[in-house]
Amino acid sequence: xxxxxxxxxxxxxxxxxxxxxxxxxAERLEEFELRPSEASVLVVIGENSGITQSELGKMLGIVxxxxxxxxxxxxARDLVARKPVDGRSFGLSLxxxxxxxxxTAFAAMQEHERDLIARIPPASRAGFVEALQALLDELQx
Amino acid sequence: xxxxxxxxxxxxxxxxxxxxxxxxxAERLEEFELRPSEASVLVVIGENSGITQSELGKMLGIVxxxxxxxxxxxxARDLVARKPVDGRSFGLSLxxxxxxxxxTAFAAMQEHERDLIARIPPASRAGFVEALQALLDELQx
DNA sequence: TATTGTTATACTCTATAACTATA
DNA sequence: TATAGTTATAGAGTATAACAATA
Numbered sequence: 001x002x003x004x005x006x007x008x009x010x011x012x013x014x015x016x017x018x019x020x021x022x023x024x025x026a027e028r029l030e031e032f033e034l035r036p037s038e039a040s041v042l043v044v045i046g047e048n049s050g051i052t053q054s055e056l057g058k059m060l061g062i063v064x065x066x067x068x069x070x071x072x073x074x075x076a077r078d079l080v081a082r083k084p085v086d087g088r089s090f091g092l093s094l095x096x097x098x099x100x101x102x103x104t105a106f107a108a109m110q111e112h113e114r115d116l117i118a119r120i121p122p123a124s125r126a127g128f129v130e131a132l133q134a135l136l137d138e139l140q141x
Numbered sequence: 142x143x144x145x146x147x148x149x150x151x152x153x154x155x156x157x158x159x160x161x162x163x164x165x166x167a168e169r170l171e172e173f174e175l176r177p178s179e180a181s182v183l184v185v186i187g188e189n190s191g192i193t194q195s196e197l198g199k200m201l202g203i204v205x206x207x208x209x210x211x212x213x214x215x216x217a218r219d220l221v222a223r224k225p226v227d228g229r230s231f232g233l234s235l236x237x238x239x240x241x242x243x244x245t246a247f248a249a250m251q252e253h254e255r256d257l258i259a260r261i262p263p264a265s266r267a268g269f270v271e272a273l274q275a276l277l278d279e280l281q282x
Numbered sequence: 283t284a285t286t287g288t289t290a291t292a293c294t295c296t297a298t299a300a301c302t303a304t305a
Numbered sequence: 306t307a308t309a310g311t312t313a314t315a316g317a318g319t320a321t322a323a324c325a326a327t328a
Contacts, residue, residue: 002189004200005247006181009254011162013273015177016202018159019319020280021152026294035294036156040147048143054309059145061157063297068311088304088309106146113150119279120272127268131261132154138260139161160296167317176317195286204320209288229286229327 025112032105037062039109041070042094042102045080050091061139074098166253173246178203180250182211183235183243186221191232202280215239 006012025036034042040060045051057067071092074080079098082090094102120128147153166177175183181201186192198208212233215221220239223231235243261269 002185002192002196002200005184005188006201007274007277009250010270010273011166011250011254011257012181013277014155014159015163016280017273017276018155019202020276022156022294023319025152037295040153043146044143047146051143052309055143059143060147061160062295064310065298065312066296072311086305086309090310109150109152113152116152116276119276121275124268124271124275127265128272129151129154130265131269132151132158133148134262134265135158135161135257135260136148136154139157163317164296178318193286203318205287206289206321207319213288227286227328231287 021112021116024115025109028108028112029105032101032108034101034105037070038074039102039105041074042079042098043106043109045092046094046099046102046106049093050085052085052089052091054089056092162253162257165256166250169249169253170246173242173249175242175246179211179215180243180246182215183220183239184247184250186233187235187240187243187247190234191226193226193230193232195230197233 022036029036029039032039037060041056041062044056044059048055053067053071054064056062057064062070071080071082075082078095079101081093081095081098083093085091117125163177170177170180173180178201182197182203185197185200189197194208194212195205197203198205203211212221212223216223219236220242222234222236222239224234226232258266
């Protein structure tokens with residue numbers, strides 16, 4: 001009987017869908033003992049060996065204050081190595097174990113993405129992806 | 142020079158866009174001293190006077206353990222009134238001040254939604270909204 | 283037994299401020 | 306002065322467990 005006055009608003013829908021899909025991804029990554037943010041960091045380092053923390057943070061929208069302990073955890077697990085590039089910044093790279101885990105985690109993430117897309121009516125998939133890309137471009141600044 | 146391997150994935154894009162738009166909404170609601178979750182609760186109660194906490198939580202995806210303190214805060218500010226409907230549940234309604242604030246906050250939320258839509262290329266808006274509705278329907282269970 | 287609401291607690295993501303060290 | 310990174314702290318949303326009271 002109750003009426004939901006917010007359902008029709010895309011911003012509200014994004015919020016709900018995001019929370020839902022992130023919970024699903026977190027569950028999927030649990031077996032690797034990786035949070036979503038940690039998995040995305042591993043994948044990005046794997047594709048950009050030598051990237052610095054600040055570059056990584058800029059790409060993923062993670063402020064440096066949060067990046068520091070995140071990288072520290074991955075380094076403590078011997079998944080990521082840090083080598084000074086100058087006196088104040090580090091080049092990040094994956095260890096053997098890190099590269100292996102990044103690949104497995106990325107596969108899980110891609111499977112998760114496929115499951116998500118599969119739930120969208122085919123006719124609206126293209127517009128959905130285009131709109132998200134446009135919004136993501138907006139926030140790249 | 143660095144390459145972002147995640148940009149093209151809609152699930153990842155949803156996560157980033159959600160965080161961004163929610164931060165914008167939170168900023169917009171700051172002048173009313175309302176969090177996004179509190180504002181949405183006010184609006185839903187306004188449209189469904191007498192709704193119980195459990196019904197409200199089911200609609201908005203808020204578990205009862207988190208609904209309790211949220212409602213308590215709104216009641217303490219004299220925005221929401223609780224009347225027992227039976228020995229264990231309460232019917233929620235807005236006070237005069239609550240109704241006034243709900244209306245103002247809803248207007249701000251709608252303005253925020255308009256700004257979001259305006260950033261989407263017109264050609265992909267329909268698909269975007271349709272896809273989100275389909276996903277929201279999925280998670281209604 | 284199931285439902286409603288509460289309390290306590292914890293996790294994740296996000297953010298700001300203050301700081302050190304280096305460019 | 307500006308940049309890279311660190312530490313401490315806080316806010317917001319989400320979640321589970323344990324519980325009391327009621328249906």
